[in-house]
Every structure is written in structure tokens, then in C-alpha cells.
Amino acid sequence: MAKQAYSRRDLSFQLHEVLHVEDLSRFPYFQDHDRGSIDLVLDTAGQFADQLLKPLLTELDRQEPQLVDGTIRLHPGVKNIVRRFGEDGWINALFSYEEGGQQLPATVYNAAVFAMQATNYSGSVPPFLTLGAANLLRSFAKPELMAAFTPHMYAGRWQGTMALTEPDAGSSLSDITTSAEPTEEGYYRMRGQKIYISSGDHDACDNVVHLMLARIKGAPSGAKGISLFVVPRQRVAGGLPAENTQPQDLVSNDVVTAGIYHKLGCKGAPIAHLMIGGSDDCQGYLVGEPNQGLRYMFQMMNEARLAVGVSAAAIGTAAYYAALEYARARPQGRHIAARDVTKPQVPIIQHADVKRMLLFQKATMEGALGLLMQCSYYMDVARVGTGAEKERAELLLDLLMPIAKSYPAEMGVLSTGAAIQVHGGAGYTTDFPVEQFWRESRIHPIHEGTTGIQGLDLLGRKITQHGGRAVGLLLEEIQAAVAAAEGVPELRELAAQLTKTVGILQQTTMHLLGVAEQNHELFLADATLYLELAGLVAVAWQWLRQATVAQNALPAAHPDDQNFYHGKLMAARYFYEYELVRAPSLAKRLQSPNAVTVDMQEAWF
Incomplete structure (x- = not known):
């Protein structure tokens, strides 16, 4: 196990030096959070990760969940993690003081989440799912429904989930068949099945609260007829639960765990196959208005998509620090020009190709973290801001979410x-954590909307929404970063390169919009490549911002910070030299008249 999973110094740099996150205290909701309190949150998150999450990194992977007598059994340590998340206030930290929360900015909270998930991703998944479900109830449920469930969820006693996917309705949610029939008692009788439900059942908590999509009998077909329901795994006989409801007060709600999926990674958080209402005795409660479920659920899905990005960057960062530690310790070979075999071998970090791989990890993950x-x-400004400032933040967030x-x-x-490659053959064994990191990272391009779906969302919807206003705002943000960098002689070349690449992206966008008028299928055929191109520009923008701060800080920096800032500048140079240079070839493909993927026929495979 590597000694370091993430850089506390980099978190401080990203939050304080680049974003100036303490400026959020200008909003009354965040007025109690100054630099001192923000640093305390990050330090506390680090301690929590080291004490509770780090010791179980390997154990949760080796001792995966099992379905025993109808209940999914987890490693005993997960129960302590979930309980402490609730007791220490992490589940409702974003919420108001009146709800027992800390009114913490999402920027700070996500930085803390990043630290925890870099330390042990799968061990931290269940409570963060509860946060998303509870927030959905806060946003759309009636007060009595919210009061019945959220206190138990905040405390970590009850798990929250999002129950969307069905056997014949994965990403196509308009095809769900789970049904809800109204009763005279005020609840709905639920029937159906859900698959791939993260933390959909486990013994680390007293109950599971599903936020479930279903169709009320007689509702319109397609997406317009989907509603959202609270469906607990266990219910209180005779009505809604109360804040003092105890485990012994609960009875079965006819939600049966039919199976468990044994996953490639992330084994500390189980995924369940659920049968709902098999005995015609499952009670669900409508959230908000009928037929608005998909709109409500998109709030949780958007939050989950940003959370997926944080999780992915966290695991990739942990892999980087594991590879860095190994490369510094592993002797192998000698410098290219040194052929004297009597000389001692050098650590592999001194070889240019190994440095290239480490720089790739550093540049992509620290750049991704900056974007996140x-x-x-x-998100914070959109949440508590007003007027034009709030609208601007909302538009930018919506545009950037797929990226x-x-x-x-x-x-x-x-x-x-x-990271596996840096380790060589050792990386392919369970003696080092990087093979586990690879397995756990592989889910992120899939869940909460595949990369292909994100590409369709960006090119097919986000680019043209609101008359393209969001794109204009993003260009303003990038131009501001370019202007700041142009004032730094060492960075003018990077600024010019970003300006040129933005032009390439704009030209490609206009070309594709022209294609859309003639052939919509061809327009979206390579949406994933367009997403990749836009991602390169977005992360290059963030690297230019980080490089500007680092270069300006370098002359007066404390000796301990000199290496840090030099590392930032070299990572920025790497990104522009090795990653951003891929943009023209992507643009060429996107503007090519050769419609290979559209013209290919099924029989020809």
C-alpha cells in the first residue's frame, strides 16, 4: 500500500491559490467559512480517511459482498464507516444549520470527498449515495415525507439509493415498466424489478430507502409518464416512520434482493438485483407531482455525474502516487549514455519514458481535478447566488457537466x-494496489451515463441550448485565462496555443451544426470524439490558470514550495505538448465527409 494517495498541498493550491474559494463567504449562506475553517475540513477529511478508510483498502477488495439468507453481507468494517459518516456530519454537511448541516460549500466538500475516495473509493461509496438521495427528498418531497426519512439518512442509519435501471431499460429510462397503483390509504402499490442498484441492500445499516422511478397506471407512455417514489426496503406498519423509529419497529416492504452482481472492482459497495412487490405488498410514496419523476431524478443524476468525475480523478490520483513511490524506489538499468555495468543501477524514475508516464498521470489527473x-x-454560486451571477454559473455548470x-x-x-505499466510485471499482481485501482476505475466511463451518452448530451443539447449562451460564457472564461497568461512571458506560447485550439473547436462546432441541418445521424455519429476534443480544451484552460498562478508565485516562493510550482509548470507544458496537440487530428476526423460508422452495416461485421 502506497504511503500517499493524494496531495494535500495540491488541494490547497487548487482551492486557495487558483479558485480563491474563501471568497464564497461573501454569500450569507457560506459566511462562516473562511480559510481556516476550510483547511480544518480538509485536514479532518484526511484524518478520517487515514483512520477509517485506508486500513480497509485491500480487505474490502478481497472480501467481497455475499448474498446470505436474502441479505447482502458486507465486510464488518463498512458498518463502522457508514456510522461514522453520519455521526461526524459528512452526509448532511452541505445542508442548512436548521437541518443539522454545516452549510459547507460544495467546492470544499468535493475536495474532502476527493481525499477520502483517493484513500479508499469503494469504502466511501454508500454514504455519498445517501447524500444524493436525501438531497432529492429535500428538493421535491412534501415536508412530512422528508421528515419521515431524511433524519435516519443523515445519521447514517438508513442507506439511500437511486433505483432507475431495469433489465430492458438501462440508459433508456423512458422504457421502464415498474408500476405504481394508487390506493385509498395514500401510498402506491409498487410492482417491478430493478437491477444494478448500488448499495441497494446491505447489512451495514438498518434500512434502505430507494428513490425509485416507476409509471403510475394510466400515465402517458415514454418519459412524460414517469414518476418518482420513495420505496423503503422495510416500512413501519400503519404509516410513515418517525425520527425515533427503531430497527425493531420495521417490517418487510416486499422488496426482495434476488441477486448480487460480483463486480470487477469497487467491491465494498454492493450492487443488487431487486424484485419489488412480488407478494403484492410493496408500498411507495410519491415524491412531488405525478409524471415529473425524470425531471426530479436529473437533479440527482447531475450531482452524481460530477461525483463520478471526482471519484475517477481520486482513483487516478491514488494510482499516480503509487506509481511515483514505486518509481523512486525501484532500481533498474542505467542512464542511456552510461554503459558501465559495474556502476549501480538507477531508480526507474530517472528514465525519460517513466517520467513521461508519470507526467501523463500528473497532467491528466491534476488537470481533471482543476476542472472538477x-x-x-x-455549483455553489448557482445554489446561493442571485441574478446574472447565478444564471451565469448555472449555464456554465450545465455546459461543462458532460466533460x-x-x-x-x-x-x-x-x-x-x-501506473501498472510503471510497476512493470509487479503491477499485474495483487502485491501492489495499482491493479485494484485499474479495476475500480473502469466503472466510471459506464455508470451515471456512459461516455457516449455524455457526448450526445454535449453536442446534441448543451452546445445549442439557450441560443448558445453557455458557449459564449465559457469562451469569456477561457479568454480571461489567456489574457492573464499573456502577461507572463514564460506562458505566452501556451496562451497562443490554447487560443489556436479554441479556434479549431469553434470551427469544428460550426461545421457539425451545418451537418445537423442535412443529416442528424451523421451529426451525432462521432459525438464522443467531439466530447474528447472539448475535454482537451477545457482541461488546457484549467492548466493555463494553474500555470499562471504557479509562475507568478515561483520567484517569491518558500524553498519548500519551489519544487511544487516547478512540477506544476512542467505538468502544464506536458499537457500542451503531449495532449492538446491531439486536437487538430480529432477536428480533422470530425470534419471528414467519410461516414464510416454510419455506413457500416451490421452484416459486415
């Missing part, structure tokens, strides 16, 4: 793969 923190900042989910997810897989 930027989006988190927009913030998919870029860390895709690059996280490559980062963990590079």
Missing part, C-alpha cells in the same frame, strides 16, 4: 493503466 473544482465552484464526468472517467482508466 471549477464546476463545484459554479466533468467523462474526462476524468476516461483519463482515470488510462492513468491507472499507466
Whole structure:
């Protein structure tokens, strides 16, 4: 196990030096959070991770969940993690003081989550799922429904989930068949099945609360007829639970765990196959208005997509530090020019190709983290801001969400793969953690909307929404970063390169919009490649911001910080030299008239 999973110094740099996150205290909701309190949150998250999560990293992977007598059994340590998340206030930290929360900015919270998940991703998944489900109830449920369930969820006693996927309705949610029939008692009788439900059942808590999509009998077909329900695994006989409801007060709600999926990674958080209402005795409660479920659920899905990006960057970062530690300790070979075999071997970190792989990890993961923190900042302003400032943040966040989910997810897989390569044959064994990191990273391009779906969302919807206003705002943000970098002689070349690449992206976008008028299928055929191109520009923007701060800070930096800032500048140079240079070839493919993927016929495979 590597000694270090993430850089506390980099978190401080991203939050304080680049984003100036303490400026959020200008909003009354965040007024109690100054730099001191923010650093305390990050330090506390680090201690929590070291004490509770780190010791179980390998154990949770080796001792995977099992379905025993109808209940999924987890490693006993997960129960302590979930309980402590609730007791220490992590589940409701974003919420108001009146709800027992800390009114913490999402930017700070996501930085803390990043630290925890870099330390042990799968061990931290269940309570963060509860946060998303509880927030959905806060946003759309009637007060009595919220009061019945959220206190138990905040305390970590009851697990929260999002129950969407069905056997014949994965990403196509308009095809779900789970049904809800109203009764005179005020609840709905639920019937159906759900698959791939993360933490959908386990023994580390007293109950599970499913936020479930279903169709009320007689509702319109398709997406317009989907409603959202609270469906607990166990219920209180005769009505809604109360805040003082105890485990012995609960009875079965006819939600049966039919199976468990044995996953490639992330084994501390089980995935369940659920049968609902097999005995015609499952009670669910409508959240909000009928037929608005998909709209409500998109709030949780958008939050989950940003959370996926954070998780992916966290695992990729942990893999980077594991590879860095190994490369510094592993002697192998000698410098290219030194052929004297009597000389001692050198650590592999001194070889240029190993440095290339480490720089790839550093550049992609620290760049991804910068984008994620930027989006988190927009989320905070959108949440508590007003007027034009709020609207601007909302538009930028909505536009960047597909990139913030998919870029860390895709690059996280490559980062963990590079970590295995740095380790050589040792990386392919369970003696080192990087093979586990690769397995755990592989889910992120899939769940909460595959990379392909994110590409369709960006090109097919986000680019043209609101008359393209969000794109204009993003260009303003990038231009501001370019202007700041142009004032730093060492960075003018990078600024010019980003300006040129933005032009390439704009030209490609206009070309594709022209294609859309003639052939919509061809327009979206390579949406994933367009997403990749946009991701390169977005992360290059973040690296230019980080490089500007680092270069300006370097002359007066404390000796201990000199290496840090030099590392930032070299990582920025690497990104521009090795990653951003891929943009023209992507643009060429996107503007090519050769419609290979559209023209290919099924029979020809």
C-alpha cells in the first residue's frame, strides 16, 4: 500500500491559490467559512480517511459482498464507516444549520470527498449515495415525507439509493415498466424489478430507502409518464416512520434482493438485483407531482455525474502516487549514455519514458481535478447566488457537466493503466494496489451515463441550448485565462496555443451544426470524439490558470514550495505538448465527409 494517495498541498493550491474559494463567504449562506475553517475540513477529511478508510483498502477488495439468507453481507468494517459518516456530519454537511448541516460549500466538500475516495473509493461509496438521495427528498418531497426519512439518512442509519435501471431499460429510462397503483390509504402499490442498484441492500445499516422511478397506471407512455417514489426496503406498519423509529419497529416492504452482481472492482459497495412487490405488498410514496419523476431524478443524476468525475480523478490520483513511490524506489538499468555495468543501477524514475508516464498521470489527473473544482465552484454560486451571477454559473455548470464526468472517467482508466505499466510485471499482481485501482476505475466511463451518452448530451443539447449562451460564457472564461497568461512571458506560447485550439473547436462546432441541418445521424455519429476534443480544451484552460498562478508565485516562493510550482509548470507544458496537440487530428476526423460508422452495416461485421 502506497504511503500517499493524494496531495494535500495540491488541494490547497487548487482551492486557495487558483479558485480563491474563501471568497464564497461573501454569500450569507457560506459566511462562516473562511480559510481556516476550510483547511480544518480538509485536514479532518484526511484524518478520517487515514483512520477509517485506508486500513480497509485491500480487505474490502478481497472480501467481497455475499448474498446470505436474502441479505447482502458486507465486510464488518463498512458498518463502522457508514456510522461514522453520519455521526461526524459528512452526509448532511452541505445542508442548512436548521437541518443539522454545516452549510459547507460544495467546492470544499468535493475536495474532502476527493481525499477520502483517493484513500479508499469503494469504502466511501454508500454514504455519498445517501447524500444524493436525501438531497432529492429535500428538493421535491412534501415536508412530512422528508421528515419521515431524511433524519435516519443523515445519521447514517438508513442507506439511500437511486433505483432507475431495469433489465430492458438501462440508459433508456423512458422504457421502464415498474408500476405504481394508487390506493385509498395514500401510498402506491409498487410492482417491478430493478437491477444494478448500488448499495441497494446491505447489512451495514438498518434500512434502505430507494428513490425509485416507476409509471403510475394510466400515465402517458415514454418519459412524460414517469414518476418518482420513495420505496423503503422495510416500512413501519400503519404509516410513515418517525425520527425515533427503531430497527425493531420495521417490517418487510416486499422488496426482495434476488441477486448480487460480483463486480470487477469497487467491491465494498454492493450492487443488487431487486424484485419489488412480488407478494403484492410493496408500498411507495410519491415524491412531488405525478409524471415529473425524470425531471426530479436529473437533479440527482447531475450531482452524481460530477461525483463520478471526482471519484475517477481520486482513483487516478491514488494510482499516480503509487506509481511515483514505486518509481523512486525501484532500481533498474542505467542512464542511456552510461554503459558501465559495474556502476549501480538507477531508480526507474530517472528514465525519460517513466517520467513521461508519470507526467501523463500528473497532467491528466491534476488537470481533471482543476476542472472538477471549477464546476463545484459554479455549483455553489448557482445554489446561493442571485441574478446574472447565478444564471451565469448555472449555464456554465450545465455546459461543462458532460466533460466533468467523462474526462476524468476516461483519463482515470488510462492513468491507472499507466501506473501498472510503471510497476512493470509487479503491477499485474495483487502485491501492489495499482491493479485494484485499474479495476475500480473502469466503472466510471459506464455508470451515471456512459461516455457516449455524455457526448450526445454535449453536442446534441448543451452546445445549442439557450441560443448558445453557455458557449459564449465559457469562451469569456477561457479568454480571461489567456489574457492573464499573456502577461507572463514564460506562458505566452501556451496562451497562443490554447487560443489556436479554441479556434479549431469553434470551427469544428460550426461545421457539425451545418451537418445537423442535412443529416442528424451523421451529426451525432462521432459525438464522443467531439466530447474528447472539448475535454482537451477545457482541461488546457484549467492548466493555463494553474500555470499562471504557479509562475507568478515561483520567484517569491518558500524553498519548500519551489519544487511544487516547478512540477506544476512542467505538468502544464506536458499537457500542451503531449495532449492538446491531439486536437487538430480529432477536428480533422470530425470534419471528414467519410461516414464510416454510419455506413457500416451490421452484416459486415
